[in-house]
Amino acid sequence: MRLLFQLPRTNVLRHFDSVVLALAEDGHDITIATPGRANDWPLPEAVQSHPRVTCRTCPEAREDEWKDAATDFRTIVDCGHYLESPFFEAEKLRDRAFRTLAQTLTGERSRHLAARCPSCGSKIVDGEFGGLRPALGDEAFRRLKNLAMLVEQAIPSDPGRERFLQDERPDVVLVSPLVRFGSEQADWVKSARALGIPVGFPVFSWDNLTTKGIVHVHPDRVFVWNAVQKREATEYYGIPAEQVVITGAPRFDSFLALAPSATRDEYCGRFSFDPAAPIVSYLCSSEFVAGHEVAFVEKWIERIRQDSQLGSCNILIRPHPRSVRQWADVDVTRFGRVAIAMSRVLNADQSLYDALHHSAAVVGLNTSAQIEAGILGKPVFTLLAQGFEHGQQGTLHFHYLLKEHGGFVEMARDLDEHLNHLAGALRGEVDVDGIRRAVEQFIRPHGWQQPATPILATAICSLAPARSSAVRRWFSAR
């Protein structure tokens, strides 16, 4: 079978490389099609060197006169999505949607959408335009959604993409992350469907179905991590439940296969930690979620140091792999037994594994690494922090990991409560089984022992049981 993965950048493959390799090992021919940007990451060696994997440069933009219009239109529709409940309440996401709209419409000349309120003269910026929503009413959104649907249906398939697919002759096309503001990948779905090629959409990450716009063109199958994402796909995007397949999250399979690279003593030695004292790891969040987190973390450390039960613990700070720069010149030696473990690895990160493995407790505002901590059965904590509300409660996915929503992350309403949580964890008051069960539901809903990689690989193959008549038509025409 010929399978084509269309990705906007090569780094997207990091969440599916195990699946690509599994499919290639199974005898399928895989094409990784990306627009070939200059700053693209190199593909993992195992993928690149596999004889059944080919990399191709594919068109980035539409070649027809819909080039800008389709992107602009979809970005506006994405923006409108954040005016609807429950996204309307997610201010941070709404803000980003409007910012993206400003950038798109101005060709990056402007980073913000801004105007003066004609009534009071105050400035209206980005997501604040959402303030007009109540004045328009629900009926407006029903009408606008209908308009968006009709227009999307009327946007034709891009001839450039069709030609590319006709040359490649895949049996199945896979697109990810698909949900991006103004997503040009919607055109890949459209063209594949126009040619009768089944299209699958493996969801890239846990937040993807809530944070980055909508699924403009429905693929034939959506491969989701868990029941939460299945609900998101059906409820928010109207994808029929029978087209959504729960596979689990293959990106964690390689993490689960890791083992600690150092003993506890060796590990503590690396950071001059006291091996007799527990380690508490702080996992920083992305800049989108937390902006500049350094000051908050320093304050958090100070409070821990002042706490009679926690004061002597070792503290490891793990900057977000995409935001290491803000930590480059930060000196934490004054606190004693505090270290920063920088890593730019985004997936199956050994340094993260080691840090979590040797930690007694893990803290984070809202980041994927909390899931990795849960995988290792570690107690994970978060606290509602002033100034970070929008990146925490202001996103939908933040709530999914919370204990009160069936997750494993314990949330504190303030620092005092948080310190109590941490102290309990250090005393060993941890429900490891409970954490495992919650993580299982989230990343391996078919069972802890069932890696997601083969499940997704099988689901992808089942997407093309037989070549469609349209595909047969071209083959005979060629």
Added chain:
Amino acid sequence: MRLLFVLNRMAHVRHFDRAVRILADRGHEICLASQDDELELPGLLAKHPRITSIAAARNRGDDWTAAATMLRRTRDYIRYLHPRYASARLLRQRAFEKMVGAVSDRAESLGEEWSDLLLRMPKPEQKRIDALLAKLETAIPCDPDIEAFVAARQPDAIVLSPMVGIGFTQADFVKSARALAIPSGLLVFSWDNLSNKGLIHELPDRVFVWNDIQVREAVKLHKCPADRLVVTGAPRFDEFFEMKPATSREEFCRLSGLDPGRPIVTYLCSSKFVAATEQTFVAQWISELRRSSDRVLSGCNLIIRPHPAGGKGWHGADAFDLRWPRIGEKATVSRPFADARSIVMSSPMQNADAVLFDTVYHSAGIVGLNTSAEIEAAIVGRPVFTIVDSNARGQEGTLHFHYLLRSQGGHVERAANFDEHRDQLSSAVAGRYDRAQIDAFVERFVRPRGLNVAVAPVVADAIEALGSSHRDRLGTARGAHVVSGFSRT
């Protein structure tokens, strides 16, 4: 030849009824399709055996009905963000209300001031949004019902008017005509149509415009390729050109109760949209004129002619009707102002109005804020004046107002205040004005092919040419079919 006219309202035919009659006289079958369910043909059209009427769909009948309206009204609104419309707040508000009304059932919850929300949007972004909306227009498919309607008539050409009203749906007829390979043409209804309403959302094959100003507007404001434009002049004034006064000056003054020994200055009221509070302004205007140091002007007769679409509110309790001599047209006269030599005289005619003709003819000067009758006054050769009324939001805040101004090549003298206005009127009542300038304007604006060249036949020729192109194509296609049939044999 079969010609299908699609009109938003049957009444719109009044601006080119002569051209319709000429076409019918030439043997063409004319079908007037009205979108307002009015099937009664006006005037002489009713008696013509080759002119019929039919009801046309007001709107699309498919899933796109609401969506198409939203897209088009949004595009209509966006046009008013352009710097050229910076002071056109009234137009922007109207477009905004229409847009919000199409999107939301709570249009009233957003005050009119919100129409300025995006006013400072830079031009490149406006352009980009307009380009997007123009592209989305191309995504709107033909409406099956409208297509079936057009196909059933089998016209050789379809002619539309006015097309540009915000929310009008005639673009869908053009779309269907194009899909059926039937040529289409837009008869521009009036002088303000291309600048103060909506856009031409689907460009027909021909746009019949009045003059070079509308050529510029069509190209610049509606992105109409120049080769689709045909300058015909304004057919609506042909009858007015042919009119002669039905009354002598003495007769006119006797009928209207004015002193024949004094000059007449006529004030032509504008539409409510242009000047919502014009009665207050007119009362002030009368008293300002009476304060003139020029005794001829201060003592002159004043006629106030309400806009034909809103005459009722002007008359006092003493109003009486009269029949215009030899014409039989009705006029209503009253004296609602506390001024012995001021009257209000109205007539219901919107076109070729004999009462208006005689009024203007017997006047020494004409005043108006911003109204089409200023053009009729120029045709009669009378000097026309305007004075800025800051409460008339449809005056300086529209583009077409400026077209008539002398400073822009027009015939209307603008005054910034009453002192200037009184000076200008003093000269007029003394007979000092530039008739040549007025005639030059009329020729340029109304009859660009020559003052003595009637426009209706020109329009008829242009429509005929449009239909002929279809006939020629059909003929070629049929011929080709026959040839191929022979060759097969």
